[in-house]
Amino acid sequence: MIESLRAPVRARRRNSYWRLRSLKGVGYAAPTAVMVTVFFLIPLVLVFWMSLHDWKILGTPTWNFPENYKGIPKDDLLKHAIGFTLKYTVIVTVVLSGFAMGLALLVQETRRPGTSLLRTAYFLPGAVGFAAASLLFYSLYIDSGPLDDFLMWLGVIDKPFGWLSTPNKALFSTIVMVIWRFAGFNMLILLTGLQAISTEVYEAGRIDGATRWQLFRHITLPLLRPTIALMLVLSITGSLLAFDQFFILTRGGPDGSTVSVVMVIYREAFTKFNLGLGAAISVGLLAVLVLLNVLQLRVLKRGE
DSSP states (O other), X not given: OHHHXXXXXXXXXXXXXXXXXXXXXXXXXXHHHHHHIXXXXXXXXXXXXXXXXXXXXXXXXXXXXXXXXXXXXXXXXHHHHHHHHHHHHHHHHHHHHXXXXXXXHHTOOTTSTTHHHHHXXXXXXXXXXXXXXXXXXXXXXXXXXXXXXXXXXXXXXXXXXXTTSSHHHHHHXXXXXXXXXHHHHHHHHHHXXXXXXXXXXXXXXXXXXXXXXXXIIIXXXXXXXXXXXXXXXXXXXXXXXXXXXXXXXXXXXXXXXXXXXXXXXXXXXXXXXXXXXXXXXXXXXXXXXXXXHHHHHHHHHHHO
16 A cells, blocks of 8 residues: 555656656756757748848848849859869868878877977968968968968979969969968878777788788778768868868969858948859859768768
């Protein structure tokens, strides 16, 4: 009889305990949920809503769907920007991945003297803000700047090189800055994956007579696939959203040769004050990024 009376009390206590735990979980998650809602979801909905209207800085927005989206293929500068951004993305992703992999393999062994110092030195540029890094390299690239003076002092060149004077030079100079800024960060990502691979696997391969290249090809790369996929997602996404480096270093020049897609969005929204068309291009770029990320994750899952 007593046990039958105590059972509901215990049940209520259990329910109160789990209810309290649920409330604690909601309390912990609430700040993040508020931040995501305020700074991501609401702006995302607003951008999509703006893309459906003729939205000027001043005046009342008017519904004009699908005119903004129809105007995207007619923008010649945007067509050039898409081609340039894709070219820049491919080059940066390949070169940056190669540099990061080389650095990660170089500092993988902690038993080597000076490894910790090298890791810190390689990662240190990642602590510099992207805009600050762009300004730093701009001060190096200007005519008769310290970089030209140093190279002329060494006898490598006999006059200012003009690092940003031609389309190819401007692209090359920007890629050098991006690699300097992000190689250490990507190295850290790959290093985390390398250290997760058991040394016993390598020892078994060496016993079987595998060379260093065979160990890298048949052990390191397959086991590093998830880490490489993460690095590629970050690299491709960041390259497609390139803005700071070109806005600060080249201003889209020379002759509009280094205009990226995001710079076109900036031009439409904040120079021509056509917020509707700028928002429509932004929505299209977001759709492309989501599609690319989904494809990359599917390839990774299929490989696993």
